[in-house]
Amino acid sequence: MPSGHTFVIADDHPLFRGALKEALTGIGDVAAIHEAGDFESAKALVVANEDVDMVLLDLSMPGVSGLSGLISLRGIHPSVPLVVVSAHDDPVTIRRALDLGASGFISKSASMEEIRAAVRMVLAGDIAAPSGIELGVERDPEVSDLIKRLQALTPQQTRVLGMLAEGLLNKQIAYELSVSEATIKAHVSAILQKLGVDSRTQAVILLSRIGGDPQQAIG
Numbered sequence: 001m002p003s004g005h006t007f008v009i010a011d012d013h014p015l016f017r018g019a020l021k022e023a024l025t026g027i028g029d030v031a032a033i034h035e036a037g038d039f040e041s042a043k044a045l046v047v048a049n050e051d052v053d054m055v056l057l058d059l060s061m062p063g064v065s066g067l068s069g070l071i072s073l074r075g076i077h078p079s080v081p082l083v084v085v086s087a088h089d090d091p092v093t094i095r096r097a098l099d100l101g102a103s104g105f106i107s108k109s110a111s112m113e114e115i116r117a118a119v120r121m122v123l124a125g126d127i128a129a130p131s132g133i134e135l136g137v138e139r140d141p142e143v144s145d146l147i148k149r150l151q152a153l154t155p156q157q158t159r160v161l162g163m164l165a166e167g168l169l170n171k172q173i174a175y176e177l178s179v180s181e182a183t184i185k186a187h188v189s190a191i192l193q194k195l196g197v198d199s200r201t202q203a204v205i206l207l208s209r210i211g212g213d214p215q216q217a218i219g
Contacts, residue, residue: 004031005053005123010042010069011085012061016108020056020085023115039063039072046076054122056106059086059093063166067093067100067210071150072162074101078155081122095135096210099147104128146210149195157194160187165204 007024011017017035024033034049036042040063046055055073059066073082081103089107097105104122106115107130118128138144153161163173170188174181188200197203
C-alpha cells in the first residue's frame with residue numbers, strides 16, 4: 001500500500017486541472033494525482049483506482065453536464081468522497097450537490113488556501129461548503145421528492161441509472177458491469193419503481209430535472 005493520498009481531478013480545462021494539482025500538492029502526503037479531461041476518462045480512473053481517496057469533479061465537461069455526473073460516480077464507489085468543483089456556485093446548485101451525496105463543494109473562484117482547507121476538511125471526514133453562503137432548503141417540491149427517490153437507490157441502481165442516462169442498452173450495461181442482462185433488467189425495474197415512472201425514457205427525463213445543466217435545472 002503506497003503511503004499518502006490518491007486523488008482524481010476531473011475537469012476539461014488543463015489550466016484549472018493544473019491549479020487544482022498545485023493546490024493538492026500543497027497539502028502534502030500525496031501519493032498520486034490522476035487527471036481526466038472528460039467524463040468517460042474520469043469514470044475509467046475511478047473504476048481502475050480502488051484506492052482513490054477523493055475525486056474532484058467539475059459539473060460540466062465532455063460526456064456529462066450538471067449533477068448527473070456526480071450521481072453516476074457515486075454509484076461506482078459510494079464510499080469515495082466526491083467534491084464538486086464548479087463555477088456554478090449558487091446556493092441551489094451547492095445544496096443539490098450535497099443532497100445527492102457530494103462530500104464537499106469548492107467554487108472555481110476559491111483561493112489556493114480555500115481549496116486546500118476544503119480538501120483537508122473532507123479528508124478528515126467532514127462536509128466542506130463555501131463559507132458565507134446560506135444554502136436554505138429546496139423550494140421546488142418536485143425536485144425535493146426526486147432527490148429523496150434518488151437517495152433511496154442502491155449504489156448499483158444508481159450506477160445503472162447513470163448508464164441509462166448515457167443511452168446505453170441493457171446488454172451494454174451488463175457487459176460493462178460483468179453481470180447478466182437479466183440482472184440489469186431487474187435493476188431497471190427496481191429503478192423505475194423507486195422513481196415512480198413507467199419507462200427508461202421517463203427515468204432519464206426525470207433525472208435531467210436535477211442532473212442536467214445547473215442553470216437549466218435552477219430555472
